[in-house]
Amino acid sequence: MYVDNGKISGRQTFRLYVFDLMGIATLLLxxxxxxxxxxxxxxxxxxxxxxxxxxxLYLGWIMKKMGQDMLAYLKEQKSRWIRYPxxxxxxxxxxxxxxxxxxxxxxxxxxxxxxxxxxEVILLVIVVVAAxxxxxxxxxxxxxYEVLFWFVxxxxxxxxLASLRNFETAxxxxxxxxxxxxxxxxxxxxxxxxxxLFFSLFLIHEKGKKYGSMIKSVAGAxxxxxxxxxxxxxxxxxxxxANSLKTMRxxxxxxxxxxxxxxxxxxxxxxxMVAVWFFTLFALLNLHLHYGVKMGRELWKKYExxxxxxxxxxxxxxALVCAVAxxxxxxxxxxxxxxxxxxxxxxxxxxxxxxxxxxGGKKA
Amino acid sequence: MKxxxxxxxxxxxxxxxxxQLTACAKTELEERCxxxxxxxxxxxxxxxxxxxxxxxxxxxxxxxxxxxxELQVSTASEKTFETSKAEYEKNLNKVPDYNHIKVLVLxxxxxxxxxxxxxxxxxxxxxxxxxxxxxVCMVEDVEExxxxxxxxxxxxxxxxxEYLGNHEEKKNRMLTLGDLIDEKENKTLVLYAPYLIPEETxxxxxxxxxxxAGMPPIDFE
Numbered sequence: 001m002y003v004d005n006g007k008i009s010g011r012q013t014f015r016l017y018v019f020d021l022m023g024i025a026t027l028l029l030x031x032x033x034x035x036x037x038x039x040x041x042x043x044x045x046x047x048x049x050x051x052x053x054x055x056x057l058y059l060g061w062i063m064k065k066m067g068q069d070m071l072a073y074l075k076e077q078k079s080r081w082i083r084y085p086x087x088x089x090x091x092x093x094x095x096x097x098x099x100x101x102x103x104x105x106x107x108x109x110x111x112x113x114x115x116x117x118x119x120e121v122i123l124l125v126i127v128v129v130a131a132x133x134x135x136x137x138x139x140x141x142x143x144x145y146e147v148l149f150w151f152v153x154x155x156x157x158x159x160x161l162a163s164l165r166n167f168e169t170a171x172x173x174x175x176x177x178x179x180x181x182x183x184x185x186x187x188x189x190x191x192x193x194x195x196x197l198f199f200s201l202f203l204i205h206e207k208g209k210k211y212g213s214m215i216k217s218v219a220g221a222x223x224x225x226x227x228x229x230x231x232x233x234x235x236x237x238x239x240x241x242a243n244s245l246k247t248m249r250x251x252x253x254x255x256x257x258x259x260x261x262x263x264x265x266x267x268x269x270x271x272x273m274v275a276v277w278f279f280t281l282f283a284l285l286n287l288h289l290h291y292g293v294k295m296g297r298e299l300w301k302k303y304e305x306x307x308x309x310x311x312x313x314x315x316x317x318x319a320l321v322c323a324v325a326x327x328x329x330x331x332x333x334x335x336x337x338x339x340x341x342x343x344x345x346x347x348x349x350x351x352x353x354x355x356x357x358x359x360g361g362k363k364a
Numbered sequence: 365m366k367x368x369x370x371x372x373x374x375x376x377x378x379x380x381x382x383x384q385l386t387a388c389a390k391t392e393l394e395e396r397c398x399x400x401x402x403x404x405x406x407x408x409x410x411x412x413x414x415x416x417x418x419x420x421x422x423x424x425x426x427x428x429x430x431x432x433x434e435l436q437v438s439t440a441s442e443k444t445f446e447t448s449k450a451e452y453e454k455n456l457n458k459v460p461d462y463n464h465i466k467v468l469v470l471x472x473x474x475x476x477x478x479x480x481x482x483x484x485x486x487x488x489x490x491x492x493x494x495x496x497x498x499x500v501c502m503v504e505d506v507e508e509x510x511x512x513x514x515x516x517x518x519x520x521x522x523x524x525x526e527y528l529g530n531h532e533e534k535k536n537r538m539l540t541l542g543d544l545i546d547e548k549e550n551k552t553l554v555l556y557a558p559y560l561i562p563e564e565t566x567x568x569x570x571x572x573x574x575x576x577a578g579m580p581p582i583d584f585e
Contacts, residue, residue, distance in 0.1 A: 116391065132374075166537070170552050241550035247489070258496050258542055 007204050010217040012142035015149045017200075017221030020287050023280025024104065025193045025225060026232045026252050033233065034245040037186040040178035041233055041242075048190020049226035055351065056197055056222060060215040062354045063201060070201040070354075071298065078357070084299065086357065091295030093346050095317055098288035099324025100338050102127055105281040106325065112253050112274045123325050130282065131318040134290050135310075141286055148279055156228075156276050159269070160235055162259045167238035174242075190229075192342060194222060196284065198350040199291055253277070285321075292317040397458035400521025402494065404445060405471030405506040406480050412441040413480050414506070415448040417460065418513070418521040439510075445484035462493045466525035468541055470557070471506045475575065482548060489545045496542030499528045501558040502573045508562040515565040527567060528558060544575070 008016070033041030066073040074083045106123045114122065133141055178186070200218045236251050239258070245251055257270035296313045303309050328334040401418030416439040440452035453460055475481050488494050501524065503509045513520040532538045539557050547555055554576035561568040 244546035
């Protein structure tokens with residue numbers, strides 16, 4: 001048995017955040033960066049990750065000022081007129097983003113493993129399993145990912161190194177050609193993908209203690225993710241070329257399918273390697289569903305003693321995630337709307353919001 | 365006790381949901397066939413693209429494909445690669461699964477027809493039906509190549525795969541379909557496709573056919 005108090009160690013935080021950040025970044029970012037910046041995407045990754053570190057420093061400063069995690073701070077320091085809207089906004093944002101993760105996850109599974117199985121079936125299974133994982137608690141997931149970490153990372157790095165064999169230097173030779181506007185868009189895009197760092201504000205720590213080591217763990221995860229993303233991008237450019245890369249759907253999965261080992265060893269290595277994104281996307285989906293459920297439970301805490309409280313506060317958010325993911329797949333423009341929401345609404349709020357919470361509206 | 369029953373029911377429900385993911389596809393394995401070779405050419409007079417596939421023989425099918433049918437379906441000819449492939453598939457008694465394709469043979473006339481060639485690459489890039497690792501080679505007349513199939517000790521697809529693999533050097537790997545698809549977009553490199561000359565019971569190495577800057581052809585060695 002383990003203690004269910006929402007606290008996890010620095011190492012678990014590091015590994016959990018590597019999973020949260022690297023999956024979607026390595027899967028979705030390369031084609032967009034290739035479209036915007038070509039080979040100069042590497043500068044976008046370096047500068048974008050740099051801004052991620054600045055954002056993390058800012059979050060660290062806020063944590064220091066709060067002296068505790070965000071939920072406890074809201075409860076102790078803020079009136080309900082501020083607490084409830086903040087909890088609602090974070091909850092809604094978490095569920096919408098979880099819907100996006102579920103949509104990408106389902107599409108990946110359908111594209112790479114089970115083409116003929118319907119989108120709805122895969123989505124339903126994924127969300128049910130995610131809800132089950134969330135019901136296990138944060139510590140439970142952290143322990144699982146702590147164990148899985150090297151099992152996922154070593155094969156990934158190994159495959160990436162193996163792809164060096166097909167590296168074409170002519171493809172990775174045109175630097176400083178991207179327009180400044182496009183480069184800035186690329187940097188913004190990289191920064192968007194590191195915004196799950198926002199949730200580090202909700203990690204529970206002792207009053208005034210340990211927040212520094214937690215920030216260090218998250219910073220370590222960000223650094224490792226930036227290195228992985230940079231290495232992956234260079235290899236993708238060198239293997240496919242920027243023009244071909246921008247037309248691809250999941251280029252990093254395609255790259256895995258083109259790597260062959262001598263002696264016909266492990267022929268369907270690509271199918272095995274999908275596990276990397278299986279676990280990393282699942283971690284990101286769980287992160288958002290976890291906070292969606294948590295915010296819901298905080299908002300409806302007065303019904304805590306009801307028999308169906310736990311079930312309802314778990315399955316209603318899971319159903320909403322399903323609905324969002326379904327809408328993104330079948331409603332034309334659904335994904336574009338999400339990207340606009342994330343770029344122009346969610347991201348600015350995640351940057352400005354925590355700072356605004358420090359001023360005014362104190363509990364009477 | 366009640367709790368453990370509830371948990372058990374949840375696990376059964378979850379397990380049955382997960383079972384949905386265990387089958388790879390709705391089509392059963394027995395209803396599929398696994399081509400090892402695809403041959404594409406262009407008939408200038410009829411302005412048609414022809415397509416046909418090569419299958420493993422019944423006697424050497426114990427390998428990874430597990431296919432036992434020896435199918436003899438005549439080449440289909442239509443306006444584009446996509447339509448001729450669809451026409452060819454209509455005549456098959458099983459659903460083709462191109463994931464096991466080893467070699468894609470292109471006729472010289474086909475590669476010289478820029479429109480037909482790019483249409484094929486667009487289609488294959490979009491559908492991802494053929495593996496990107498598929499070897500690509502060229503011949504002057506595909507009919508001559510198909511003729512030698514019956515004189516070979518093994519099926520043509522496996523023979524060509526072994527033949528091309530034998531000519532592959534560590535520093536100079538053989539051209540693949542992925543290279544063609546990438547280069548169509550990048551227009552940076554000159555690609556060299558192995559050029560084969562069919563003889564009665566074997567194929568002869570005819571050098572390389574250069575496909576450059578995504579625009580075939582540039583040079584012939």
